[in-house]
Structure formats: structure tokens, C-alpha cells
Amino acid sequence: MSYRYVLFNKPYGVLSQFTDSSGEERRTLKDYISVTGVYPVGRLDWDSEGLMLLTDNGQLQHRLSHPQFGHSRTYWVQVERIPDFNAINQLQTGVMVGDRITRPAIVKLLTEEPSLPAREVPIRFRKNIPTAWLEIILTEGRNRQVRRMTAKVGFPTLRLVRVAINRLNLHNLQLGQFRNLTVDEIKILLK
Structure with a gap:
């Protein structure tokens, strides 16, 4: 077949x-x-x-x-404010989401904004609140997991783009x- x-x-x-x-x-x-x-x-x-x-x-x-198979998914995530070391460490080691801690993730602060097409509906912009981009690689996929994780550590997600599934991109x-x-x-x- x-x-x-x-x-x-x-x-x-x-x-x-x-x-x-x-x-x-x-x-x-x-x-x-x-x-x-x-x-x-x-x-x-x-x-x-x-x-x-x-x-x-x-x-x-x-x-x-x-x-159980834990395949990776890579996301570029625009968050409100600039995450500090503690927030990134929490995201990497696991965050309590609902009644369970998330699996460890690979998280890095991107030094430049990724090259992406403009979104049809622009993200909210606040003059006095900077934004940052993270690359987050997960091996699980719970409901609204990335958004819930970044909110939990105090840096709400403004835009979320999945850029890879395993080695497909x-x-x-x-x-x-x-x-x-x-x-x-x-x-x-x-x-």
C-alpha cells in the first residue's frame, strides 16, 4: 500500500x-x-x-x-519581555502545567528576530514592553503547551510558529x- x-x-x-x-x-x-x-x-x-x-x-x-515516542518539535516563540536565566532554566527543566511537569526542553534565546512573513493579524505591540524570540524544542505535545509554559514563567507568548517536526522543516x-x-x-x- x-x-x-x-x-x-x-x-x-x-x-x-x-x-x-x-x-x-x-x-x-x-x-x-x-x-x-x-x-x-x-x-x-x-x-x-x-x-x-x-x-x-x-x-x-x-x-x-x-x-512515549518523544519525537522533537521545534518552535520559534515571540514572548512579551526578555526572559532571564531563571525563566529559561525553568522552561528547560520542566514547568508545572495542569497537574504534571513538562518534559525537559531545549530552549535558547534567539539573538535576532527570525525571518518570517508578517502575520495576517498583527501581534499586540506595546511601546514600553519589549519582546524576545525563543527557540523551544519539545518532545511532547500537550494542549497549548508552549503558551502555557511561557505564561507560567512570566513571559506570555505573543506569536508561535512551529518550524520543524523531527528533521522535517x-x-x-x-x-x-x-x-x-x-x-x-x-x-x-x-x-
């Missing part, structure tokens, strides 16, 4: 599903992806952006979504575009 593997660069304000049962007129994956029968591996919140993987390979979907995939994985990418993914 031949499986489909699709990468998508999800814009802000798009649901990570093909249908919307809320009754509101919100954009969904169906508005961008013409491939049928594939489903997202994990989710990105409506207000988050970036890389999504979709497939019809149920085993792979389970392996990449289940926390956005590379030159434009906002709102999708493409099939290459043969080499599929081999890496299936290892």
Missing part, C-alpha cells in the same frame, strides 16, 4: 482540521489542501502557525503523536502552501 505524506505551512487563523462544526465561518485545512484522505499528525492551535505533517499512515500518525514552503514529502524525507520519517 502506498501512503501519502504532506507538509503544510499553516497560517494564523486556520483550524488544524478539515471541517468546522462550530457554526462559525473559520478557515480549515480544506481551504488549502486538495489531497483527500490525509489527517494531521498532531495539531497546531488556531492562533499558531507553521509546519504540519498530514498522512494516511495510521501507524506513523500514532507513533509521531504518542508521547519549513525550508522554502510558503505560508498556506503544501507539498508532498520527497522519497528521502519519507525514509527519514519512517526510521
